[in-house]
Amino acid sequence: MREGLFVAIVGPSGAGKDTLLRAVADDVYDHPGIIFVRRVITRLSDGITEDHDTMTPEEFEAGRAAGLFCLSWRAHGLSYGLPRSALNDVNQGNTVVANVSRTALAEAVRTFDRVAVVEITADPEILIERIIARGRESADEARARIARSVSLQVPHAACFHARIDNSGPIAVAKERLIGILRPSSE
Numbered sequence: 001m002r003e004g005l006f007v008a009i010v011g012p013s014g015a016g017k018d019t020l021l022r023a024v025a026d027d028v029y030d031h032p033g034i035i036f037v038r039r040v041i042t043r044l045s046d047g048i049t050e051d052h053d054t055m056t057p058e059e060f061e062a063g064r065a066a067g068l069f070c071l072s073w074r075a076h077g078l079s080y081g082l083p084r085s086a087l088n089d090v091n092q093g094n095t096v097v098a099n100v101s102r103t104a105l106a107e108a109v110r111t112f113d114r115v116a117v118v119e120i121t122a123d124p125e126i127l128i129e130r131i132i133a134r135g136r137e138s139a140d141e142a143r144a145r146i147a148r149s150v151s152l153q154v155p156h157a158a159c160f161h162a163r164i165d166n167s168g169p170i171a172v173a174k175e176r177l178i179g180i181l182r183p184s185s186e
Contacts, residue, residue, distance in 0.1 A: 003113075038052055072104075116158065
């Protein structure tokens with residue numbers, strides 16, 4: 001059995017992480033062993049810019065207490081979690097890919113045996129434009145969000161780190177991420 005791998009997709013708000021993940025998932029859907037995990041968030045999904053399941057804060061806390069999540073964190077006043085099935089899939093030798101907070105990386109390394117970190121970035125002005133386009137925050141709130149952005153601290157135990165600039169056409173970032181998930185040696 002091959003070793004399982006958790007691929008943590010991280011980066012600032014507006015970097016296009018969910019958009020990139022959807023594009024890549026469409027291209028590798030028939031590749032055995034690559035699994036994309038839906039997060040659970042205590043916010044309704046808009047169905048366009050995010051792909052997640054929703055729980056109320058009370059449901060989330062009850063689920064966390066009951067062990068429904070293998071990884072959970074708080075960010076931007078919300079709770080986020082990955083279902084326990086993500087850990088089971090890694091333990092079965094699969095490559096599991098999920099959008100997680102940079103602040104959750106140390107816990108991800110403790111949870112999953114092997115973790116690769118893929119940092120998605122974009123020009124700060126592009127980040128602000130994308131955040132404003134979501135319609136949940138004003139221009140001032142978007143600028144404040146980018147200004148308080150957390151710097152990336154890749155845990156020493158991570159087995160891999162790559163940075164993908166998603167400022168340009170999505171096809172460029174998509175091909176780079178596909179190359180990471182499906183190395184040419186396969």
